[in-house]
Amino acid sequence: MKAISFEGIGQVLATFQCGETVKMGQVVKVSADGAVEPCAAGDHIAGMAVVVRDGCAAVQVAGFVTVAASGVSKVGWTKLSANGSGGMKVDSTAGTDYLVVSADSENGSAVILL
Known part of the structure; x- marks a missing residue:
């Protein structure tokens, strides 16, 4: 058990419309005016779908969040992008810098600052 928790620090949620393919706990991208969809591999993310209900998603767009992450083995600034499976991956060429x-x-997880 870790002695330090980043859960909820700086958390900012925004509500978006979404289709049935958006699931709780996956990273999403803005797909239309006020709407999100799951990210494809290599996409830049808008945030993580925290709650999905009745065609809407509460998306965390800022703050610390725990994401499924492949290839993340160290803390510090790391270039990441969507992995196409609801999480993120190390992407040293086209990724966005996130503080891990x-x-x-x-x-297969990491705590990052959105």
Whole structure:
């Protein structure tokens, strides 16, 4: 058990319309005016769908969030993009810089600052 938790720090949520393909806990991108959809591999993300209900998604667009992440093995500034499976991956060429404050490569997750 880790002694430090970043959960909820700086969390900002925005409500968007979404289709049935958006699931809770996956990274999403803006797809239309006021709407989001799941990210494809290599996409830049708008945030993470925290709650999905009745055709709407509460998307965390700022703050610390735990994401499914492949290839993240160190903390610090890391270039990441969507992995196409609801999480993120290291993308040193086309990724966006995110501050990784916790990396759990064994479980495939990371805590990042959006």
